[in-house]
Amino acid sequence: MKGIVFTEFLEMVEAKFGYEMVDKIISSSELSNDGAYTATGTYPHHELLQLLNELSNASDTEKSVLLHSFGTYMFVTFKNGYPGFFEGFEHGFEFLKSVDAHIHKEVLKLYPDAKLPSFETRGDGNEMRMTYRSYRKMADFAHGLIEASMSHFGHEHQVSKKVLVQDGSEVEFHIVIEV
């Protein structure tokens, strides 16, 4: 998993809970390099899950809620770091459609070793269904990103989630824009 996920996650934890919490979850996890991550590096995925677990325990908050928040947070990071990806879209659905079709392809050019989730979209107008598929089972993170995107494009919206495969590796989001 790319280092940026780790650095952004720890930044979010620091911003919301303070560095004590960062220090606490790092210390209670078994990490390969004692929580020292750099954005362009690549680190084992399970380390993020440990950190998330520890955060959930320490903050007494559901992991899904934490991941959702992380998604919302991450959107801002993406928006600021890669504004080019957001240009030229007038509608949130257009942008969401471009994630799989366009953005992930660009990501892979820079980081050929990146393991990215796949998104399948269908529907049009004010309603869209978007299917998430990834062995990392981080649909809630995607959920946050989707809601942040819709807000970014100024849509009043509702996003409902339906687990297609029990382990969470395949999840369908039903996005409705309220006019």
Add this chain to the structure above:
Amino acid sequence: MLERRLKREISARKQAENLLEEKAKALFEANQALRALNADLEQQIEERTQQLSENETKFRQLVEKATEIIYNVDLFGNITYVNTVGIMHYGYEEADILGKPFTIFIPKEHREEVLQHYVEFMNSGKSSDYFELPVMTRYGSHLWFGQNTNRVVDDEGNVYFSVFARDIDQRKQAESALSLAKVEIEKSEIKYRSIIENMQLGLLEVDLNNTIIKVYPQFNEMTGYSGDELIGLNAPDVLGVEEDSDFHQNQIETRNEGRTGIYEVRIRKKNGELIWVLISGAPFYDEHGNVAGSIGIHYDITNRKQLEQELIQAKSKAESAQEAEKLFLASMSHEIRTPLNAIIGMSHLMSETKLDSVQNDYLQILQSSANILQHLISDILDISKIDSSSFELNITSLDLQELCLSLLRSFEYKKQNKTIEFNLEFDSAIKHHVFSDAQALSQILINLLSNAEKFTAEGEVLLKVSAAQEKSDNKMRLSFSVKDTGVGISVEKQQHIFERFKQADKSVSSQYGGTGLGLYISSQLVQLLGGELQVASAEGEGANFYFTLDVALDTTKGEISDERSLTLDRQEISLEGMRVLVAEDNTMNQRYISTLLKKKGICYDIGSDGVEALSLYEKNQYDLVLMDLQMPKMDGFEATQKILEIQKERGEEVPVLALTASSFLSKKQSAMAQGMSGFISKPFAPNQLYEVLRTFVVKGTTYEGFQTNSEKTNPIPPNVLKLEGEKEKSEIRFQNEIDLEYLEEAYGDDLEYAKEMFVVFLSIVDESMDTLKQAVEKEDFDRVKQQAHKIKPTFTMIGLSSITKAMSALENAAIEKDLESVVKTYAEISHHLKIMIPKVETQMNKF
């Protein structure tokens, strides 16, 4: 905690620095690679540029030297540019073309079509187009263009059309010729297809392995298979008959070698029925000229085959029926003749006894009936020979005048108390021997003369031979006619008289006798000789039978002397002074012949075998040779050959007559073939010998018809003429008395001579029979045959003719190597002879 944070951030920074360094290194390497790529690209560009410039030069030259016509047309259809080729090719000047609408160069009748095409092209928005059109030259003729038109937009945005045109006139002409040819081919294909379909011919195509690849409807109809049922099957397997498989294999090999074939074969229909077809098979070829398979044209000949089969059966039936008829005729005539001879002989003997007038009348009827019967049998034999086409002509050189004379002599001789004159009118223009069949000609003339005599009570019978037309030096057309002053034949009856068993009317046979076969035989023989027998007659005015023959003249023989005697009375011919050589090994025969010759004042020498005879001939001059055929040391054939050679050297012609005890025609025919002039069958009566000798007194005749004639006219044949291959089958009937009638005829009142013959006989008989006995005991068939043959005439001479016949039977049995029969016959002869010898002795003492 701060310390830990710091530590983490330093660690993260170091990780980032490491990553950066790696990335930088990767970047550097990528940069290096890019630079190398760039250099390579630059070089490639340079090469390409140079290539382009070369191409451009080439292209420019190409346009200028192009054989294609290149011209530009603006949006209004006016020509704005044309290359030199375009101008020159059509005989125009540049000024004739530039600025002119392109349509004026198109023949009027095509203009609209061409315009319409280009309007459509412009409206379609397509950038290029190909079209073929005719263009007028300056001299008024048309040439065809095939042109590519490209829509071009120039730098200023103006649209024009650039045209590349090529002269395709030759191709067009070829195409038009081809399409004409195609039409012709299609026409002829339709024609031939309809012919084939109407001809009931089943066509079948097979590939090189005999696999069926195409079936024509008529073939389906022929075999009962429908549609494509046969396609893909092996033709001989599905259609052929098993036993023909080798034949089919052979045929396909022949076809694959490119050879055609026509054959008849059976094929099996779908319903299993076999039909015969005539197949004409021919190979067909692929586009490379290799044999690709063969096409077979099938014609159903089942009906024809059946007919053929029936015909063959019918023919063989007919042939076997004909064969059976021939055999029947041959054996019947023999079987009839044997008892008939007895009737004739007995009636003759009876006529010598004392009879009252009634008995005499009866006997005369009996004799004449027997004679008619004998003629009839001879005629039937002749007819069966003529009808079975086995009658072969034997063309030899003959003295026609002498032949005619001897015929008339015999008629003159035997004419009864009638006052008929037989006359000969012989054209003196016929100066040479002619080539013809003497026997056939004699038979014709004898028949005609007999008829003339029969139907003429008194008057004249005239035999006339004239040279109707001299055709060339060596050929002549002869006209024969036999004219009588008899009862004549009415015109309506004339048309039937040449038919078999037809006489002028039924009363004829009762009044005149005869069988109605003579004229049929004569007309058939005349036809065989190349003429046609005709009749001219009227009732009560006599009849004239005539025919013409084309004959070749024998100019190798000298002209016939006019001085010779034309007398018909042969009794007057003297034999005195004639010189005769006799070749004969049988002592009895020697005595017999020499006595007969002595009686007539004939000079003779006797050779006891061929060698002796030959040496005598070499030393002396003779007028005639009598030659026994079977002799020790040198046989008669060989001796004759040698004698003829001597004659050739001497330039003389002396007739050689065969003396033969064989009654087989084949022996006589071979004697003639060996150059002999005639033959006398042993035993013979004195008059028979004299007749023959008289015939040859006048030199130059090779008269071979004598024997037949003699047999027909002689009331008591000295022996029975047997057909070739006939055997003495009938049981031997020994006569227990000496044949006094024969002795009377042979010796007349010369008792001394007769006595001498009996003495000689008795002196040789024991030894002769001993020799025979030894041969029989040793089962030496050759010896038996020779000895029996040698001594058999002897017995007749002393009136034991039944023993002569028995000897003939013994001879035949020896030839067939039938031991049982040889032993039995010998025993019978021996037994009979023991009875007869005392009688012979008694008879001898009576003389």
